[in-house]
Amino acid sequence: VFRGFDLAATGLFAVGGARLGAEADLDLFGVLVVAFVSALGGGILRDVLVGDLPPAAFRSVSYELAAVAGAGIVIVWYQLVREIPSGVITPLDAAALGLFCATGTAKGLDVGTNHTLAALLGMITAVGGGVIRDLLLNRVPQVLRVEIYAVAAVVGAAAMVVAVRLEVPRARAMAVGAAVCFTVRMVSVGLDWNLPRVRGA
Amino acid sequence: VFRGFDLAATGLFAVGGARLGAEADLDLFGVLVVAFVSALGGGILRDVLVGDLPPAAFRSVSYELAAVAGAGIVIVWYQLVREIPSGVITPLDAAALGLFCATGTAKGLDVGTNHTLAALLGMITAVGGGVIRDLLLNRVPQVLRVEIYAVAAVVGAAAMVVAVRLEVPRARAMAVGAAVCFTVRMVSVGLDWNLPRVRGA
Amino acid sequence: VFRGFDLAATGLFAVGGARLGAEADLDLFGVLVVAFVSALGGGILRDVLVGDLPPAAFRSVSYELAAVAGAGIVIVWYQLVREIPSGVITPLDAAALGLFCATGTAKGLDVGTNHTLAALLGMITAVGGGVIRDLLLNRVPQVLRVEIYAVAAVVGAAAMVVAVRLEVPRARAMAVGAAVCFTVRMVSVGLDWNLPRVRGA
Numbered sequence: 041v042f043r044g045f046d047l048a049a050t051g052l053f054a055v056g057g058a059r060l061g062a063e064a065d066l067d068l069f070g071v072l073v074v075a076f077v078s079a080l081g082g083g084i085l086r087d088v089l090v091g092d093l094p095p096a097a098f099r100s101v102s103y104e105l106a107a108v109a110g111a112g113i114v115i116v117w118y119q120l121v122r123e124i125p126s127g128v129i130t131p132l133d134a135a136a137l138g139l140f141c142a143t144g145t146a147k148g149l150d151v152g153t154n155h156t157l158a159a160l161l162g163m164i165t166a167v168g169g170g171v172i173r174d175l176l177l178n179r180v181p182q183v184l185r186v187e188i189y190a191v192a193a194v195v196g197a198a199a200m201v202v203a204v205r206l207e208v209p210r211a212r213a214m215a216v217g218a219a220v221c222f223t224v225r226m227v228s229v230g231l232d233w234n235l236p237r238v239r240g241a
Numbered sequence: 242v243f244r245g246f247d248l249a250a251t252g253l254f255a256v257g258g259a260r261l262g263a264e265a266d267l268d269l270f271g272v273l274v275v276a277f278v279s280a281l282g283g284g285i286l287r288d289v290l291v292g293d294l295p296p297a298a299f300r301s302v303s304y305e306l307a308a309v310a311g312a313g314i315v316i317v318w319y320q321l322v323r324e325i326p327s328g329v330i331t332p333l334d335a336a337a338l339g340l341f342c343a344t345g346t347a348k349g350l351d352v353g354t355n356h357t358l359a360a361l362l363g364m365i366t367a368v369g370g371g372v373i374r375d376l377l378l379n380r381v382p383q384v385l386r387v388e389i390y391a392v393a394a395v396v397g398a399a400a401m402v403v404a405v406r407l408e409v410p411r412a413r414a415m416a417v418g419a420a421v422c423f424t425v426r427m428v429s430v431g432l433d434w435n436l437p438r439v440r441g442a
Numbered sequence: 443v444f445r446g447f448d449l450a451a452t453g454l455f456a457v458g459g460a461r462l463g464a465e466a467d468l469d470l471f472g473v474l475v476v477a478f479v480s481a482l483g484g485g486i487l488r489d490v491l492v493g494d495l496p497p498a499a500f501r502s503v504s505y506e507l508a509a510v511a512g513a514g515i516v517i518v519w520y521q522l523v524r525e526i527p528s529g530v531i532t533p534l535d536a537a538a539l540g541l542f543c544a545t546g547t548a549k550g551l552d553v554g555t556n557h558t559l560a561a562l563l564g565m566i567t568a569v570g571g572g573v574i575r576d577l578l579l580n581r582v583p584q585v586l587r588v589e590i591y592a593v594a595a596v597v598g599a600a601a602m603v604v605a606v607r608l609e610v611p612r613a614r615a616m617a618v619g620a621a622v623c624f625t626v627r628m629v630s631v632g633l634d635w636n637l638p639r640v641r642g643a
Contacts, residue, residue: 070385091495093292184472235469268637271586294493
C-alpha cells in the first residue's frame with residue numbers, strides 16, 4: 041500500500057512538471073526531463089545527501105515508469121490537462137507533497153542524523169524536485185518567493201519527528217506528518233497566506 | 242588507447258565549453274570553470290549518482306589537464322577558434338558525445354543497476370556537463386529545447402546495452418554504442434531533425 | 443578555537459547570502475534558504491564530492507544554527523545591515539573565504555586525493571556556496587565574471603598545499619593558506635584588479 045502511494049505521488053509530481061515544461065515550450069525530450077526531475081529530483085537529492093547511492097530512483101525502474109506515465113499523460117492529453125482547474129490540482133499536489141515529506145523524514149531518521157536534520161531532509165525531499173525543475177526552466181524557484189509550500193513541508197516533517205519521539209509507531213507517525221503537511225498547505229491556499237517579504241519589513 | 246580517446250573527448254568538450262564561456266563575456270577564470278564543467282560535469286554527476294567518490298575526475302589529474310588544455314586553446318587562439326566552421330565542430334562534438342555515452346553506460350552496468358538505468362546513466366554522463374554549463378550561463382539547457390542530442394545518447398546507450406545482453410565483449414559493445422550515438426547525431430543534424438514540441442501538439 | 447572560527451565564517455556567509463536574498467525580494471523562507479546555501483553549500487558540495495556523507499553540515503546542528511543566526515540578523519535588522527559599508531563587509535567576507543578555503547583543502551588532503559586536487563577542493567569549498575546561491579537567484583555566478591575572488595581561494599589553497607609539502611604542521615599550514623587567500627583578496631579589491639576577459643583578448 042505504502043509503495044503504491046509513493047508511486048502515485050511520483051506520477052502526480054511528474055504531471056505537474058511536464059505541464060510546466062510544455063508551457064515553457066520545451067521539446068518532447070525536455071518535457072520528459074522536467075517531469076523526471078520534478079518527480080524524482082527531491083528523492084535523488086535526499087539519497088545523495090545521506091550517501092545512499094545509487095539513489096532509490098536508480099535501483100528500481102518502477103519510479104521511472106511512474107514518472108514516464110505522468111509525463112505521457114501530459115504529452116498525449118496536453119489540451120485537456122491544461123484545463124484541469126486548480127481546485128483539483130492543488131489538493132493532489134498537496135497530498136504528494138505530504139507523502140514525500142514523510143518518506144524523506146523517515147529516511148533522515150533511519151540514517152541516524154539528529155531529529156532537526158531529519159526534518160530538514162524531509163523538507164528537501166518534498167521541495168527539492170521543484171527547485172531543480174525551476175533551475176532548469178531558468179527562473180527563481182517558486183518556493184523561495186511565494187505561498188506557504190516549503191513551510192508546510194517543514195511543519196509536517198516536524199510533526200512527524202515529534203510523533204516518533206512520542207513513540208508513535210513509524211507508519212502512523214508518517215501518516216501524521218503527511219496529514220499535517222497536507223492540511224497546512226490547503227489551509228494556507230484557502231486563506232491566501234504568504235510569508236512576509238524581508239525587504240518590506 | 243581507450244584512455245587516450247577518453248582524454249581527447251574531455252578536451253573537445255572543454256573547447257566547446259570555453260567557447261561558450263568566452264561568448265558570454267566571462268573573465269579568464271569563468272571561461273576555465275565553464276570548460277571544466279562542460280568537460281568533467283557529466284562524469285562527476287555520474288560518479289556522484291553511483292556513489293563512486295571522489296569522482297574519477299578528482300582522482301587523476303590527467304582529466305583536469307585535458308580540460309585545461311582545451312580551455313587554453315580557446316583562450317590563446319579565441320579569434321581562430323570562433324571561426325572554425327560547424328562542419329568541423331559538429332562531428333568532433335558528436336564523437337565526444339558517443340564516447341561519453343559509452344563510458345557512462347559501462348559504469349552503470351558495472352555498479353549493477355539494471356539495464357534500463359545503465360542506459361539512463363550513459364545519457365546523463367553524455368549530456369550532464371552541458372546541462373550544468375547552461376545553468377551556469379543562466380539559460381534553459383539547450384538539450385531540453387532543440388535538436389536530437391540527448392536522444393542520440395539514449396539510443397547509443399540502448400544499443401550498447403543490447404549488445405552486452407547479446408554477450409558481445411565489453412570493448413566491442415562500447416564501440417557499438419559510441420558509433421550508434423555518433424551516427425544518430427550526425428544524421429539528425431544532416432536532415433535537420435527536431436523533436437516535436439508538446440505545446441504545438 | 444578552530445571550530446569557533448568555522449562557525450563564525452558560516453554565520454558571516456549567511457549574513458551575506460540573506461542580504462542578497464532580501465534584495466531579490468524573496469519571502470522569509472527564501473531568505474533563509476539563500477542564507478543556508480551561501481553558508482553551507484560549499485561545504486556540502488565538498489562533502490558530496492569526497493563521499494563523506496551525510497555532509498558535516500547535516501551531522502551537527504551547530505552549523506545550521508550559525509546559518510540561522512546570520513539570516514536572523516538580516517531579517518530583524520535589514521535596514522541597518524544594508525547600510526553597512528563595503529569597507530566593513532569586504533574584509534569580513536575575505537576572512538570567511540580564507541577559512542573555508544583552508545578547511546576544504548584540509549579535507550581534500552585527508553581523503554588522499556593528490557595535492558593539485560586538494561587545492562581544487564579548497565577552492566570549491568570556498569566559492570561553491572556563492573555559486574549555488576547565484577543559481578537560485580537566477581543569475582550568472584558573480585565569481586565567473588568579476589573580481590579576484592575564486593583566484594584568491596586557489597592561491598590560498600595552493601599556498602597551504604605547499605606548506606604541507608614542506609612539512610609545516612597542519613594547523614599552521616591552514617593558517618598560512620587562509621592568510622594568503624585573505625591577503626590576495628584584499629589587495630585585489632584595494633587595487634581594483636580584474637581578470638581579463640577572453641573575448642576582448
